[in-house]
Amino acid sequence: MIEIDAISKAYGDVTVVDNVSMTIEAGSITVIVGTSGSGKTTLLRMINRLVEPTSGSIRIDGEDNGAIAPHELRRRIGYAIQGHGLFPHRTVADNIATVPKLLGWPQDRIDARVEELLNLFQLDPASFGPRFPHELSGGQSQRVGVARALAAEPNLLLMDEPFGALDPVIRAKAQDDLLAIQKHFGTTIILVTHDMEEAFGLADRIAVMDGGRLLQYATPSEMLASPATDFVASLIGTAERPFRLLALNPVERAVEPGAAEGKPISADASQRDALAELLWSGRPALPVTGKDGAVAGRVTVDGLLKQARPA
Numbered sequence: 271m272i273e274i275d276a277i278s279k280a281y282g283d284v285t286v287v288d289n290v291s292m293t294i295e296a297g298s299i300t301v302i303v304g305t306s307g308s309g310k311t312t313l314l315r316m317i318n319r320l321v322e323p324t325s326g327s328i329r330i331d332g333e334d335n336g337a338i339a340p341h342e343l344r345r346r347i348g349y350a351i352q353g354h355g356l357f358p359h360r361t362v363a364d365n366i367a368t369v370p371k372l373l374g375w376p377q378d379r380i381d382a383r384v385e386e387l388l389n390l391f392q393l394d395p396a397s398f399g400p401r402f403p404h405e406l407s408g409g410q411s412q413r414v415g416v417a418r419a420l421a422a423e424p425n426l427l428l429m430d431e432p433f434g435a436l437d438p439v440i441r442a443k444a445q446d447d448l449l450a451i452q453k454h455f456g457t458t459i460i461l462v463t464h465d466m467e468e469a470f471g472l473a474d475r476i477a478v479m480d481g482g483r484l485l486q487y488a489t490p491s492e493m494l495a496s497p498a499t500d501f502v503a504s505l506i507g508t509a510e511r512p513f514r515l516l517a518l519n520p521v522e523r524a525v526e527p528g529a530a531e532g533k534p535i536s537a538d539a540s541q542r543d544a545l546a547e548l549l550w551s552g553r554p555a556l557p558v559t560g561k562d563g564a565v566a567g568r569v570t571v572d573g574l575l576k577q578a579r580p581a
């Protein structure tokens with residue numbers, strides 16, 4: 271658990287993070303959004319002490335981070351940034367091995383970990399391990415950057431616009447990878463982004479910053495139902511609200527009894543995908559299949575319209 275308590279940062283007379291308090295549950299994904307210059311990166315960097323706060327404190331699993339040496343914190347906490355920051359003269363394998371080596375892991379454990387991560391990110395270890403960063407595509411470098419941040423099995427991963435430079439297809443894939451990894455390792459992730467779609471797609475809780483202040487810290491559905499200020503509402507995008515709500519919930523929650531014609535949709539799919547399919551195919555209802563593949567009922571346009579409103 272990360273407890274941020276009344277943290278502030280000032281440069282001269284300018285306060286860029288202003289009295290922010292928030293508690294981040296272990297094993298959750300928190301996404302920080304806000305306008306440019308609102309203090310998101312500064313807040314993130316105070317957690318691993320790349321920036322020292324002017325006042326306030328941060329506790330990581332009960333331990334004040336001010337009492338932990340910065341180099342020690344950076345070994346414990348994964349950090350992935352836009353542009354990935356790979357060491358150009360080290361191979362992919364050596365880049366990923368950076369922190370485990372600093373921690374003095376035995377070589378066979380390091381090799382096994384590098385191979386595990388490359389496989390996890392769908393980069394063939396034999397082909398990619400020996401390459402240098404300039405021999406990778408942008409998307410591959412990005413994945414290596416995240417793999418490196420995860421190498422020493424950190425409980426906490428800080429990510430600053432990690433997918434900012436990726437094209438939409440690779441970005442969606444990278445987001446899926448991240449969710450899979452988070453599930454696999456139970457990592458606590460704090461991620462900064464400008465992309466609200468990404469925020470709603472990944473977050474257990476979203477933190478909205480403006481002018482150094484934390485305007486709202488809530489689950490995506492709470493934020494959609496009751497944005498704290500007009501600024502939060504405009505950031506979410508008024509016209510996007512029903513679609514974001516549908517995207518948050520699985521078809522499973524909108525299943526009705528009865529039959530329907532044509533290709534079924536999985537109960538795990540999002541309600542937004544179901545609505546898109548209904549609109550696109552001009553059908554009034556889709557059959558829904560459960561985990562066992564058997565038809566569990568149907569989902570209808572009318573049923574989904576009811577779901578696209580706050581409870």
Ligand SMILES: Nc1ncnc2c1ncn2[C@@H]1O[C@H](COP(=O)(O)OP(=O)(O)OP(=O)(O)O)[C@@H](O)[C@H]1O
Pocket residue numbers: 281286304305306307308309310311312313
């Ligand atoms: N070392 C520094 N000295 C002076 N001002 C700084 C310093 N670092 C950041 N700032 C200022 O602090 C404010 C917040 O910066 P920060 O990088 O945290 O914002 P951000 O929300 O991450 O912005 P962006 O979305 O553009 O990346 C900005 O106005 C920035 O100019």
